[in-house]
Amino acid sequence: MTKGVKIVTIGGGSSYTPELMEGFIKRYDELPIREIWLVDIEAGKEKLEIVGTMAQRMWDASPYDVKIHMTLDRREALKDADFVTTQFRVGLLNARVKDERIPFSYGMLGQETNGAGGMFKAFRTIPVILEIVEDMKELCPNAWLVNFTNPSGMVTEAVVRYGKWDRVMGLCNVPVMATMTEPKALGVEKEDLIYKFAGLNHFHWHKVADKKGNDVTYKVIDAMFDKDAGLPKNIHDIPFYREQLEQMGMIPCGYHRYYYREEEMLEHGLEEFNGVGTRAQQVKETEAELFELYKDPNLDHKPEQLQKRGGAYYSDAACETIAAIYANKDTQIVVSTKNNGAVPDLPADCVVEVTAYVGAQGARNVAFGELPTAEKGWLQVMKAMELLTIEAAVTGDYGTALQAFTINPLIRSGNTAKRIMDELFIAHKKHLPQFAETIARLEAEGVTVKDEIAKDLD
Template sequence: MSKDGLKIVTIGGGSSYTPELIEGYIKRKDLLPISEIVLVDIEAGRHKLDIVGEMAKRMVKAAGLDWTVTLTLDRKSALKDADFVTTQFRVGLLDARVKDERIPLSHGVLGQETNGAGGMFKAFRTIPVILDIIEDMKTQCPDAWLVNFTNPAGMVTEAAIKHGGWKKTVGLCNVPIGHRKMAAEKLDIPEEDLFFKFAGINHFHWHRVWDKQGQERTHEVIDAIYKPTDEDQESHLKNIHNASFHYEQIRALEMLPCGYHRYYYAEDEMLKHSIEEFEKGETRAQVVKKTEARLFELYKDPELDYKPEELSQRGGTHYSDAACEIIAAIQNDLRTEMVVSTENNGTVTDLPYDCAVEVSGVVTSHGFEPYNWGSFTPEARGVIQGMKGMEETVIRAAIDGDYNRALSAFIVNPLVPGGVVAKDILDQMLYAHKDHLPQFADKIREIEENQPDTINYVDELMKSN
């Protein structure tokens, strides 16, 4: 930190989530001696950056703070002397997410932002960019912390640490926050009086819970949420369908599942619902585009100087607040208990030592200290090892532009059928995302020259978007 205070840089500053980020900094003004917040975006996001950036300035002014809020498209210059760098960008913007969802669903295969074919393609587009950001950080702010909440957060964080060599990286997700709050509500015990242990990988973790008397309360929470009643099972996730888990299976696990486990434990219902949305032209990305359009109309109001309630409908509530919390914890050595994606280092013995895991621990001034988890039961161990192998394959394919590895990842991903379907979807998505996949340029050129049916299929499908 310079003598003038903290400099915090946000890559993807034109995001609709930025007001929550600014609100989080303001709430922690006594812990964060901020001098400058820099919001960075790309030319395609200039319009949104201007709107949300002006709103950020109004929020800071309304709070009576003298922080400088800078808007720029020059990422490298923005990073100069940064203390913290947060990332919340989407390569290809929401139109890319539309393709991630609609192309697989047109084949009756799940399309989703972080799971299945869509999640893998988001990683293909995003990982090279996070590594480019790290190369800039090496010269511009070599001592800065990288706080990533760009999805797929686990794979992006692993690429940053393992392949970018940026050890001062933590990955964040809002999902564990909601799970903690729900457990506290079901037990009617304040959240701060409970102890939680999460372990797994991003969007594929489990957790257990104890009270202050040392009694494990996991089974009570399982019963309260998943035991069959006349009412639907509860979910705090606004962005995915609330399919029901099998109570008997969750009892056997003896752990509480992540909400995103629905894509695997209730795959048939989740796929059916996703296909229905696709056929109505209402995939999640298409809905979010409309939600974002409404939000940015609100943000244009020169009188608006606070985060509007409508932002909670966007689906990422608590993401930005978690980022502010971890920055405050590192800055002040608060030893705050959080759940983050971090280097495994033996925390989960069933997974590679140098991979990224999502686990509980405490945040110190020197980084994140995870709580040891040990091994999973067989019911969880088999699936998580397969998922981690898939993630490692995706990361290597993203870095090297290796088509063979990309196809291998598709085939081993449990949400993508093998054989002809996997290859068809892969080729169609490579063509659809060609502007954002330079590492696959040779293969994409081959597809364009030799596979007219692939090109026609994608072009016709996206016309109906």
């Protein structure tokens, strides 16, 4: 790598970008950045200019001379990059509204990364990430791709399996939140605990030990029922069943509520759908407030309101990973990466989310060992669903998509599920060129979108 690091962020107009800038500024001594390129598309141009201008103010307020470049030309930005971060949303927040409202209109879960909505986000996103990888092979073949785009695990799997690109890590703020909040619940420092994570993105479990190697997982479980559970802002806090956690001897991630407490989570989601609006509709309001703040020429730091967005500790995941690779720090980080035997219940060549030591050569996974019977079953079903979803996203095959829908635990199989899938195809047709033949057939059959709000969004 040349002296002075070049970083490119695809989806640079995101409201998360100030969080990223804060993390880079904090780590400048070990990650000497030369320039940052923020890339977006025409539809995101206004937000890109607002966020990019604020990002420059943040750097100008720091002791460091770093130039922010803004562009709609991805290839211009990628040339000779050292690191590429991805945080884009195909179809913007309106697409997420459709992902949530259409399933809810049929009484099934609508959520950004779980159930039908998460699968369609993958259908829209995977072809784009593979195009980015092809550009990287030509323009910055030695760069690392650090992906934060959801569904992060599936996107990372697609990069490895179909993009044939191994210099990639997928990230999520959920494990970081656990390691920040659980020590506080126990009354100890983060450095006093040893963590081991294993599973898939938004579907992992972890164990905790003290510095002497004594397992303290059950102490954390006890604390979970008395204190802050450390959930992201976008997950409704329905308690797990204590007996279930004690039986498995592990701590599930917050997203497991959608599986372990499906009935209650669906009930809450439907209540919001029929009332204040789905999570995406609420986020649109939060984002509008954030961008009004970002326009302030005197604002040169991340505003507190960004915490409401659900991306707390994003910079700790993304920036620390980049710093660890650049400086060969061998830092322990939870990443989505190729399994290589860390989780023996899944194939060695698939992508898992695990604790790893991250340095210049990438991730060296910490072996977790076999999972208990129930969790092993869940994990294998979910990985099969992910692989089918990715295959459908790449091939545009309707039957493969239907198989993925059928095996997803949050989708009741049958005619209603097929109807939801067909409506989502129609709703997202602009962003699903690989399914053009399927969409034309569905339109000829008279399939239309049931939910009026989703129908009106372009």
